[in-house]
Amino acid sequence: MLDxxxxxxxxxxxxxxxxxxxxxxxxxxxxxxxxxxxxxxxAVLVLLILLILAAGGVTAVDILRRGWPLLVSAAGxxxxxxxxxxxxxxxxxxxxxxxxxxxxxxxGVVVLLTVDPTDLADSLVQNAHVxxxxxxxxxxxxxxxxxxxxxxxxxxxxxxxxGIDAGRNPLRHVELFAGTVFTLLVGAVRRGTRLALxxxxxxxxxxxxxxxxxxxxxxxSDVALVVGAFVLLATAxxxxxxxxxxxxxxx
Amino acid sequence: MLLGASGAGKSTxxxxxxxxxxxxxxxxxEGLLTVDGRDPRDFRDRTGLVLQDPETQLVMARAGDxxxxxxxxxxxxxxxxxxxxxxxxxxxxxPYGRDQRTDQLSGGEQQRLALxxxxxxxxxxxxxxxxxxxxxxxxxxxxxxxxGVVQRRTGATTVLVEHRxxxxxxxxxxxxVLRSGGGLLADGEPADVFSRHGDQLAESxxxxxxxxxxxxxxxxxxxxxxxxxxxxxxxxxxxxxxxxKQALADASAELHAGEAVAxxxxxxxxxxxxxxxxxxxxxxxxxxxxxxxPLAGDDTAIPPHRWRATVLADRIGTVFQDPEHQFITGRxxxxxxxxxxxxGTPAGVVDRRVGALLERLHxxxxxxxxxxxxxxxxKRRLSVAxxxxxxxAVLVLDEPTFGQDQRTWVELVDxxxxxxxxxxxxxxxxxxxxxxxSLADRVLTLQDGGIASTAEAVG
Numbered sequence: 001m002l003d004x005x006x007x008x009x010x011x012x013x014x015x016x017x018x019x020x021x022x023x024x025x026x027x028x029x030x031x032x033x034x035x036x037x038x039x040x041x042x043a044v045l046v047l048l049i050l051l052i053l054a055a056g057g058v059t060a061v062d063i064l065r066r067g068w069p070l071l072v073s074a075a076g077x078x079x080x081x082x083x084x085x086x087x088x089x090x091x092x093x094x095x096x097x098x099x100x101x102x103x104x105x106x107x108g109v110v111v112l113l114t115v116d117p118t119d120l121a122d123s124l125v126q127n128a129h130v131x132x133x134x135x136x137x138x139x140x141x142x143x144x145x146x147x148x149x150x151x152x153x154x155x156x157x158x159x160x161x162x163g164i165d166a167g168r169n170p171l172r173h174v175e176l177f178a179g180t181v182f183t184l185l186v187g188a189v190r191r192g193t194r195l196a197l198x199x200x201x202x203x204x205x206x207x208x209x210x211x212x213x214x215x216x217x218x219x220x221s222d223v224a225l226v227v228g229a230f231v232l233l234a235t236a237x238x239x240x241x242x243x244x245x246x247x248x249x250x251x
Numbered sequence: 252m253l254l255g256a257s258g259a260g261k262s263t264x265x266x267x268x269x270x271x272x273x274x275x276x277x278x279x280x281e282g283l284l285t286v287d288g289r290d291p292r293d294f295r296d297r298t299g300l301v302l303q304d305p306e307t308q309l310v311m312a313r314a315g316d317x318x319x320x321x322x323x324x325x326x327x328x329x330x331x332x333x334x335x336x337x338x339x340x341x342x343x344x345x346p347y348g349r350d351q352r353t354d355q356l357s358g359g360e361q362q363r364l365a366l367x368x369x370x371x372x373x374x375x376x377x378x379x380x381x382x383x384x385x386x387x388x389x390x391x392x393x394x395x396x397x398x399g400v401v402q403r404r405t406g407a408t409t410v411l412v413e414h415r416x417x418x419x420x421x422x423x424x425x426x427x428v429l430r431s432g433g434g435l436l437a438d439g440e441p442a443d444v445f446s447r448h449g450d451q452l453a454e455s456x457x458x459x460x461x462x463x464x465x466x467x468x469x470x471x472x473x474x475x476x477x478x479x480x481x482x483x484x485x486x487x488x489x490x491x492x493x494x495x496k497q498a499l500a501d502a503s504a505e506l507h508a509g510e511a512v513a514x515x516x517x518x519x520x521x522x523x524x525x526x527x528x529x530x531x532x533x534x535x536x537x538x539x540x541x542x543x544x545p546l547a548g549d550d551t552a553i554p555p556h557r558w559r560a561t562v563l564a565d566r567i568g569t570v571f572q573d574p575e576h577q578f579i580t581g582r583x584x585x586x587x588x589x590x591x592x593x594x595g596t597p598a599g600v601v602d603r604r605v606g607a608l609l610e611r612l613h614x615x616x617x618x619x620x621x622x623x624x625x626x627x628x629x630k631r632r633l634s635v636a637x638x639x640x641x642x643x644a645v646l647v648l649d650e651p652t653f654g655q656d657q658r659t660w661v662e663l664v665d666x667x668x669x670x671x672x673x674x675x676x677x678x679x680x681x682x683x684x685x686x687x688x689s690l691a692d693r694v695l696t697l698q699d700g701g702i703a704s705t706a707e708a709v710g
Contacts (some may be wrong), residue, residue, distance in 0.1 A: 118312050136320075140310045146354065147306060151576075157532040158576035163564030163593050163641065183576060186623065194307035201269055201300040202310070202368060203324035213319040213332045 012057025013221070019115045019123035021222035025229040026107035032233040033103035038240055038247035039096040042103035045236040049106055052232075058114065067109040074101040117142055123216040132210050140195055148188060155183050252419065252441070253412045255429035256456035257628045257656045261412045264429070265378050268410060270295040286376060294376065296325060299369030299407070303381035303654075305361035314340065314356075314364055315349025321372045339367040342404060343397040357518050359383075359390020363397045370401045377407040381414060384654050387518045387682050391418070398422055414654060417460040428452060456656035465661060466689050467668035468708065469509060478507040481546040481645055481676050482529060482555070482567075488537035489524050498524045500700040501538070506645060508545065511667060511677040513687045513708075516697035522680045523649055525697060529678060530569040530647040531555025542566070546644050561593050568638030570648040574630040578622040583614060583633060586622050590641030608636045612662070628659035635666060646670055648679045652686055664690050 014022070029049065033042050050060055064071070078098035087093035121139040124130040159165075159180065166172040199205075240246040255261050266272050267284055270291035274280040286294040302308060311317040318336040327335070336349065343363045347356075356364065362382055369377065379398065383391035399422060402409055413419040426444045428436040436452065437444045445452070445459055453459045482505065489499040499521040506512060506529070514522050527533045529540060534556045544551055546566055550558065555567060571577055580586050587605045592598070609615045612632045617625060622633055631651070638646060646667065652660050667677050668690055679686060687694060687708070696704045 116312075118316060136310070139312075143310075143312055143354070144306075154571070154573075155576045157527060158569075158571045159579060160532055160560045161530065161564065161567075161569035161571070162577050162579055162637065163561045163590055164579060165560035167559065179579060183578070186575060187573075191304075191307055194302065194304055195310070197266075197271060198300070198302065198308050198365075199310055199320075200271060201295075201298070202321035202372070203296055204310075204320075206296070206324055209326045211323050211326045211329050211332070213316070213323055213329055213336075215329065 012055070014053065014056030014058060014114050017225055018127060018216060018218050018222040019120040020127045020216075021218060021225050022111055022115055023120070024226050026111045028226065028229040029107040029232065030104050032229075033100065033107075035249055036100075036237065036240065036247065037096070037249045038245045039092060039099050040240040040243055040245040041236045042096075042099035044239045045103045045232065046099065046106060048232050048235065049103075049110070052228075053110060058110065062113060063106075063109060066113055067106070070102065070105050070109060074098045074105075077101055119214075119216065122212065122214050126212060126216045127218055132212075133204070136204070137199075140199065141192070144188075144191060144195065147191070148184060151187055152180065152184060155180050252416070252423040252426045253410055253429065254416065254426060254452070254457050255436070256431050256658070258626050259429040259431045260433075261429060262380055265300075265380050265410065265412055267291060268376070269298055269300045269378050271300075296372070297375045298378060299372060299374035299376070299401075300378045301362065301365050301369060301380070301382045303384040305356075305358040305365070305385055308365035309353045309361055309368075312353060313349065314345065314347060314351040314353055317353055317364060318368045318371050321368055325372065335371050336367075339371040340364075342370055342400050343367045344393065344400075357386075357390060359386040359394050359518070362386060362390075362394045366394070366397045366401055370404060373405050374407050375405065377401060377405070377409040379409065379411045379413075381412055381654070383418075384414065388684070389517055395419065395422060414458055414656065416458045420460065428457060431455065453657055456658035458657050462657075464685055464689050465664065467664055468690070469511070469668075469671060469692050478505075479509070479545060480505045480543050481508050482506040483541045483543065484525075484529055484538070485541070486538035487525065487528055487535045487540070489521075489528060489533070490536050497700050499528070499535070502697070502700070502702045503538075504529075504695055504702060504705065506676045506678055508644070508676055509671060509674050510692045511671045511679070511690050512693045512695060513691035514678065514680045514695045514697065515682070515687065516703070520697040521700040522697050524700075526647050526649055526678065526680045527569075528556070530567050530645075531558055531563050532569060564590055564638075564641045564643065565594055566643050567645040567647060568641060568643035570634050570638050570646070570651055572649045572653060574634035575623060577634050577637065581621050582618070583620050583622055583625070584609070584618040586633060586637050587640045590637065594641065604640065608640060612636050612666075628655055631655060631659060632662065635663065639666070639670065643675075645676045645678070648677070648681075650681055650683075651679055652681065652683045660685070 029045070033045055036042065054060070075098060078094040081097045082090050082094035085093055117139055121135040125132045125135050159176070164176065166176045237246060253261050253264065268286060268291055284291060309317050310320050315336050318339050319332050322332045322335060340349070343366050345360070345363055345367055353361065353364065382398065383394050386394055395418065401407070402422065409422065411419060411423055420441055423441065425439065426441045427438045428444065428448070430436040436455070437448045449459045449462060453462045484502065484504050487499055487502045488497055490497050502521070502525055514526060516522050528535050531540070540554050540556070542551055542555055555563060578586060580589060584605055587608055588601050591601045591604060609618055614629060614633060617629065622630065625633065635651065651663055655663065664686065667679070671677050681687065691708045694706050694708055695702055
């Protein structure tokens with residue numbers, strides 16, 4: 001799921017919204033969803049989020065394509081609860097667990113889908129006052145991650161060429177894995193050092209002021225986005241209270 | 252141009268000039284180094300640096316942002332940044348727009364983008380450490396053109412470290428040769444330095460233009476004896492997971508006993524993919540590789556990619572571009588012993604063979620060293636020796652001579668030629684014209700994932 005480039009870049013307002021505002025709204029929704037302990041509140045919340053996303057240009061299909069591991073693990077948790085739980089109402093408990101996991105994680109998935117990491121770093125520096133050295137160093141490191149995936153395959157092939165494979169021996173698998181990780185890490189450290197050198201050679205370690213080529217502004221609509229997240233939480237809770245099902249975690 | 256054999260200190264000097272070495276962290280620092288009369292570290296904002304590994308020269312995900320990065324660090328007002336970015340991209344002949352993803356560029360395009368980032372900062376000192384080493388010949392020509400543009404636009408003093416001297420000569424008007432172990436071997440105009448010290452420089456491993464290289468073609472085969480095929484590839488196709496384009500399409504070729512084949516073609520033409528499939532390290536998506544009885548014994552029905560690794564290493568040895576990817580032990584001696592021990596060779600025999608290989612590759616004094624601590628040339632020789640230790644009939648290599656000094660280069664070519672002359676087959680993926688000329692009996696040219704031509708070497 002980690003990629004320096006977003007996969008689905010919708011043209012709707014959600015794509016244009018300020019990255020930090022999106023992150024804040026997602027945090028509000030995620031933490032808010034964790035506060036209720038019934039099935040209705042998170043279910044309503046998920047429904048509302050999906051409706052609003054559809055209006056913003058992100059369809060459920062986009063989300064499923066990238067976020068299906070989340071759905072699978074949530075369903076798995078639900079099934080486990082249903083089969084092995086000791087609740088007097090197993091089905092209800094299973095549904096509650098499933099909806100809560102989805103509601104807590106969905107906003108995060110949406111952020112990954114709609115925020116370009118470069119924009120997020122820019123916005124974190126300009127709007128949230130995160131130190132530039134930290135944000136851009138992390139961004140540069142993120143750029144190297146996909147390379148490590150390819151390198152993993154190369155190292156495995158290179159070791160096979162040396163006559164090394166595990167066959168059916170599980171102990172050998174562990175041993176082999178450790179050796180491959182070691183080689184990968186040696187390469188990652190070398191590469192990281194070279195990248196740091198290239199960054200410093202272009203003045204990244206200068207202590208003076210730094211300008212920003214890509215301005216990120218917080219508009220009124222971005223403030224509305226964060227406020228909207230609270231409104232969504234309140235709506236979900238109200239519906240649940242109206243059904244008489246609302247159950248906060250602290251009660 | 253800064254020359255010298257491997258380990259003479261070229262890269263260290265370049266890093267010191269760039270102001271990237273901190274004397275207080277050094278184990279031992281002496282002498283005085285100034286740039287424009289100042290400590291190099293105080294001249295940093297007037298120094299541009301491009302190193303050899305394209306992947307780590309770029310910082311940002313989009314091309315324009317990458318050029319802007321140095322300007323931001325220098326606190327250039329935001330409004331002035333983008334005009335400079337666009338002008339710099341145009342100057343180096345960058346063929347895409349600002350929003351081009353940097354991870355989808357070829358090595359040559361990445362190096363030109365890095366040069367645009369340097370040009371944007373209008374340096375007065377330009378430091379280049381083998382900027383074309385990782386780039387195919389066509390791309391390397393464009394990178395050298397871009398270097399020329401940066402030189403003319405900035406008027407910067409250039410210090411260039413380069414293994415392949417001849418192509419880079421138009422960019423320099425003075426050559427300095429470092430002596431291994433300290434001091435200078437030569438300093439002067441290129442023509443003068445090479446005519447006066449040519450032999451001595453070549454002896455120490457420096458690539459001297461027009462210096463003759465050994466030619467190790469095979470002894471001509473009698474016209475009536477048929478070629479013995481070892482590996483037969485039929486209609487190989489390969490598509491990377493998630494990719495839309497075929498990395499390899501309908502490639503057919505045979506590898507014979509007693510011949511050396513060079514696989515050439517531009518970056519991205521499918522050379523490496525072809526070699527890894529031929530070597531049994533990857534399954535083709537379409538087509539098949541078949542091994543004949545002289546290579547595979549009773550296993551001719553099983554394609555090489557399904558062989559057990561120990562069996563594979565005994566029959567087909569593969570040498571990867573990065574030797575570190577293949578090191579599996581903590582000692583040079585063990586690295587050579589792994590293969591023979593796995594196939595059950597008695598320890599005494601293994602000891603003798605390892606000793607002979609170490610001697611042959613001038614690695615005896617390093618027998619107890621950790622492979623990761625060796626120099627580039629030593630690592631390369633060790634990785635080839637480790638593949639040969641299992642005595643495979645077929646040897647497949649990916650850019651075996653890449654970045655090597657001339658002495659190591661000659662040793663490698665001799666090693667591969669000896670393997671071929673003893674009846675083995677060599678298949679080398681290479682950008683190196685000199686390897687093709689000195690060693691190859693046949694040349695396979697790949698283009699867009701297919702075999703564009705196969706030709707007997709001439710001359």
